[in-house]
Amino acid sequence: MGTVTETDALPELTTDDLARYSRHLILPEVGMEGQRRLKAARVLCVGTGGLGSPLAFYLAAAGVGTLGLVDFDVVDASNLQRQIIHSTKDIGRKKLDSAEEKLIALNPALNVVKHETMLTSANALEILKDYDIVADGTDNFPTRYLVNDACVLLGKPNVYGSIFRFEGQASVFATETGPCYRCLYPEPPPPGLVPSCAEGGVLGILPGLVGIIQATEVIKLILGKGESLAGRLLLVDALNMRFRELKLRKNPECPVCGPNPTVTKLIDYQQFCGIVPETAQEKNVKNGIPQLTVKELKQRMDAGEEVFILDVREPFEYQIANIGGKLVPMNDVPQRLAEIDREREVIVQCKSGGRSQKIAEFLKQAGFPRVVNLAGGILAWSDQIDPKVPKY
Amino acid sequence: MTIYIPTPLRAFAGGHAAIELNATTISGALDILTQEHPELRKHLFTGEGKIRAFVNLYLNDEDVRYLPAKEATAVAATDTLSIIPSIAGGASHPTT
Numbered sequence: 253m254g255t256v257t258e259t260d261a262l263p264e265l266t267t268d269d270l271a272r273y274s275r276h277l278i279l280p281e282v283g284m285e286g287q288r289r290l291k292a293a294r295v296l297c298v299g300t301g302g303l304g305s306p307l308a309f310y311l312a313a314a315g316v317g318t319l320g321l322v323d324f325d326v327v328d329a330s331n332l333q334r335q336i337i338h339s340t341k342d343i344g345r346k347k348l349d350s351a352e353e354k355l356i357a358l359n360p361a362l363n364v365v366k367h368e369t370m371l372t373s374a375n376a377l378e379i380l381k382d383y384d385i386v387a388d389g390t391d392n393f394p395t396r397y398l399v400n401d402a403c404v405l406l407g408k409p410n411v412y413g414s415i416f417r418f419e420g421q422a423s424v425f426a427t428e429t430g431p432c433y434r435c436l437y438p439e440p441p442p443p444g445l446v447p448s449c450a451e452g453g454v455l456g457i458l459p460g461l462v463g464i465i466q467a468t469e470v471i472k473l474i475l476g477k478g479e480s481l482a483g484r485l486l487l488v489d490a491l492n493m494r495f496r497e498l499k500l501r502k503n504p505e506c507p508v509c510g511p512n513p514t515v516t517k518l519i520d521y522q523q524f525c526g527i528v529p530e531t532a533q534e535k536n537v538k539n540g541i542p543q544l545t546v547k548e549l550k551q552r553m554d555a556g557e558e559v560f561i562l563d564v565r566e567p568f569e570y571q572i573a574n575i576g577g578k579l580v581p582m583n584d585v586p587q588r589l590a591e592i593d594r595e596r597e598v599i600v601q602c603k604s605g606g607r608s609q610k611i612a613e614f615l616k617q618a619g620f621p622r623v624v625n626l627a628g629g630i631l632a633w634s635d636q637i638d639p640k641v642p643k644y
Numbered sequence: 645m646t647i648y649i650p651t652p653l654r655a656f657a658g659g660h661a662a663i664e665l666n667a668t669t670i671s672g673a674l675d676i677l678t679q680e681h682p683e684l685r686k687h688l689f690t691g692e693g694k695i696r697a698f699v700n701l702y703l704n705d706e707d708v709r710y711l712p713a714k715e716a717t718a719v720a721a722t723d724t725l726s727i728i729p730s731i732a733g734g735a736s737h738p739t740t
Binding site for chain 1: 650651652661696697698700702705706707710726728729730731732733
């Protein structure tokens with residue numbers, strides 16, 4: 253780890269520091285030396301979302317000297333249920349600017365480094381190399397593998413946290429002797445098999461819980477105290493409030509951190525995760541289902557056409573927002589085919605176009621002659637046609 | 645024994661978080677589980693019947709991959725088998 257170890261080289265604490273960190277200074281495990289280590293430390297938070305919010309906040313409060321933040325997103329109203337570093341007034345603002353403002357308000361001595369970019373194979377090593385520890389708070393598999401591999405290649409610990417609905421995971425990967433993310437998950441799941449938080453939902457408090465576990469691990473690594481989560485996977489079940497831990501082993505055949513690595517530089521992680529860029533042709537027809545854009549649908553409605561929209565979301569989603577479609581939840585469609593007119597064109601719609609595509613394919617197989625999918629679903633409708641339709 | 649079903653797979657296991665069943669080995673337990681909940685099969689096994697590379701199975705706190713007898717390991721009524729999924733959530737960008 254690149255943390256400064258020579259006590260003499262550590263920065264001195266100012267009078268303000270002594271007052272601010274007094275509760276740390278009287279802890280034998282932190283003390284003057286530990287607080288100076290925190291001041292010297294450089295931590296990179298990848299993502300300033302659900303996990304990144306509490307993580308960055310607590311690291312700033314604890315006196316970590318330099319915090320790098322990687323994000324390119326803007327604050328959306330639906331973020332505020334869990335991304336507590338952002339406020340209502342920040343909606344539409346860059347997350348980096350919003351986060352920096354809150355962190356500096358909390359601790360004006362903090363050095364915030366903003367990386368307004370998506371982390372890619374082309375820039376990851378360059379960005380990560382200046383930090384001692386990387387905290388991974390991203391939301392997708394390609395970036396998870398990218399962060400892991402970059403950390404292994406650079407020899408930086410990767411403090412990992414991940415969440416889904418009511419369930420969280422945390423660990424510390426890529427320490428000198430411990431396993432890495434690929435030792436646990438050699439391969440990503442194929443796209444579509446594991447739903448994202450945007451599809452599956454997440455309890456707003458859960459990233460708080462998991463992000464703070466990550467922050468705790470970061471602080472312990474900097475101090476060199478306690479027993480880190482390296483070699484253990486902590487599982488958090490918020491619904492039943494159970495914490496379990498599993499043993500993680502370094503995989504002797506790991507392609508990145510094993511003794512005979514086959515991955516010695518960063519690769520194309522989109523491709524590795526099975527995500528292929530769509531061609532224009534595929535955009536218009538996917539798996540044999542024509543894709544209708546919300547703009548095309550609006551034009552047809554404006555022209556007075558009576559379209560038939562089949563909304564395959566759940567009743568509670570329909571209650572939040574709908575565009576006048578007939579509601580038949582996805583799982584009920586096979587039993588309720590009689591309610592769908594075979595003579596008409598069926599425009600299948602859901603939240604963002606994933607479930608409706610599956611049902612459109614199912615209807616086509618079931619012999620419906622004209623089935624199209626509304627690309628982007630009701631979210632695209634809200635974005636491009638009618639902002640009064642609430643997003644959720 | 646008890647099999648813990650992770651959140652992403654509960655929809656394919658009748659919504660259960662944990663399932664109790666009687667089996668003598670890990671693979672026997674998985675057979676019973678996927679007979680009772682056939683939809684789980686494709687999430688856990690490849691077409692050739694091998695456990696998928698992104699599915700981690702733990703007998704108590706040990707990775708089944710590192711047990712000497714792997715899936716043929718004998719199990720007792722007090723043992724727990726956990727299916728550990730890959731989850732990637734953390735930030736906010738909608739991915740679909």
